[in-house]
Amino acid sequence: MEHIVELVQDNKGLLAAVDNEYFQKVNRSDEHHGFKVTLDSIITDEEQLVVFYSFKSSKKLPKQVWSKDVYIEKENGEKLKTGSSSCCGGDRRNQYETSISDGTFEFAEPIPKGKLTLVMKFEKYNEEWRIPFSIDQNKIGKKKTIPMKKTVTVENQQILIDHITFSPTRVGINVKFPTQNSKEIFDIQDLRFVDENGEAWSKIQNGIVAHGGNDEKTYFLQSNYFEQPKKLFLVFNKIRALDKDELNVVIDPFKKKIIQAPKDGQLHKVEFGAFDDSTDLLMFYLNEKFNGQIFDSYTDFTGKMHRLSTYIWEADGEKIGFPYKINNAISKKPITLKLIDYPAYINTDVKIQIK
Numbered sequence: 001m002e003h004i005v006e007l008v009q010d011n012k013g014l015l016a017a018v019d020n021e022y023f024q025k026v027n028r029s030d031e032h033h034g035f036k037v038t039l040d041s042i043i044t045d046e047e048q049l050v051v052f053y054s055f056k057s058s059k060k061l062p063k064q065v066w067s068k069d070v071y072i073e074k075e076n077g078e079k080l081k082t083g084s085s086s087c088c089g090g091d092r093r094n095q096y097e098t099s100i101s102d103g104t105f106e107f108a109e110p111i112p113k114g115k116l117t118l119v120m121k122f123e124k125y126n127e128e129w130r131i132p133f134s135i136d137q138n139k140i141g142k143k144k145t146i147p148m149k150k151t152v153t154v155e156n157q158q159i160l161i162d163h164i165t166f167s168p169t170r171v172g173i174n175v176k177f178p179t180q181n182s183k184e185i186f187d188i189q190d191l192r193f194v195d196e197n198g199e200a201w202s203k204i205q206n207g208i209v210a211h212g213g214n215d216e217k218t219y220f221l222q223s224n225y226f227e228q229p230k231k232l233f234l235v236f237n238k239i240r241a242l243d244k245d246e247l248n249v250v251i252d253p254f255k256k257k258i259i260q261a262p263k264d265g266q267l268h269k270v271e272f273g274a275f276d277d278s279t280d281l282l283m284f285y286l287n288e289k290f291n292g293q294i295f296d297s298y299t300d301f302t303g304k305m306h307r308l309s310t311y312i313w314e315a316d317g318e319k320i321g322f323p324y325k326i327n328n329a330i331s332k333k334p335i336t337l338k339l340i341d342y343p344a345y346i347n348t349d350v351k352i353q354i355k
Helices: 002-007 010-019
Strands: 022-031 033-046 048-057 063-075 083-085 089-091 099-106 114-123 129-133 144-154 157-166 170-175 183-188 192-195 210-212 218-219 230-245 250-253 257-260 267-276 280-286 295-300 305-307 312-314 320-326 335-337 344-354
Touching: 002 010, 002 033, 010 033, 022 129, 033 129, 033 320, 048 089, 063 083, 089 099, 129 280, 129 344, 157 183, 157 230, 257 267, 280 312
Parallel strands: none
Antiparallel strands: 022 033, 033 048, 048 099, 063 089, 063 114, 083 099, 114 129, 144 157, 157 170, 170 218, 183 230, 192 230, 210 218, 230 344, 250 257, 250 335, 267 280, 280 320, 295 305, 295 335, 312 320
């Protein structure tokens, strides 16, 4: 229990779930080739399943251990339908074992009542690690949704807080950005709850932090499900946003020249570096350190879109890039990239009373 509390100490919602006895002990393992996986415990509500696990090996572990496939199997052998998931890896405690880590699985179907199995696969092995467990139906936290339908306007940009869903493991804030906005709103950076005493519940830092796209997004905050504040406010002060007519960045990779970019000059230089023996690394320089992904694809001179499977950050985010190989006439022509995030900000002071 000490390791679990230490792990979730930065998440007030999960700490409160443990304090309110939504914590379910499992303590089951599976082992192959001297590599043992232990499912320590779980926390469940109607939104998601949170698992706590660790790895132990008779051989030295790498600094970090990651699985290549993880899912939940139902009693009938079918995979449990889930939304986004965040699982499973861990930093090692020493050369042979990892510290307790956590992962989340969003439910996309009703929670089954029968036996479940956590199934994990790892890069070096063909075997499956299979750990059976069941969910105590009396310890499934119920969710509650309240409609809001409150619109705020910041620098002529409308933001609609549509509804809020409370559950023990997280709170979901559903936000809509009307298409008539002149700016693309990438993120509400510091969304949080604040009570009458100034205590705050901020965004979840690890796990599933948000869902959605350009027009609608759900942000997940640490849960105050078990709290009874006299007053509760939804607060934010900083938004990442950019004029929609500045979203396209045009680069001449052969001449290493920026043809079109946002007017603020943040993205000010492009160059090539080495990625491997056969491929270059197309790097963009920013004036500000930024650890977000600003592109996810590019369109070549013929109009063909190329998805980016590898993305690189250097100099703590002052250089951002991806592998790009100039090997024919088309690849030497200008390419267009649409910004999906960018360090341009709107500072504001929004405070919406929830309770």
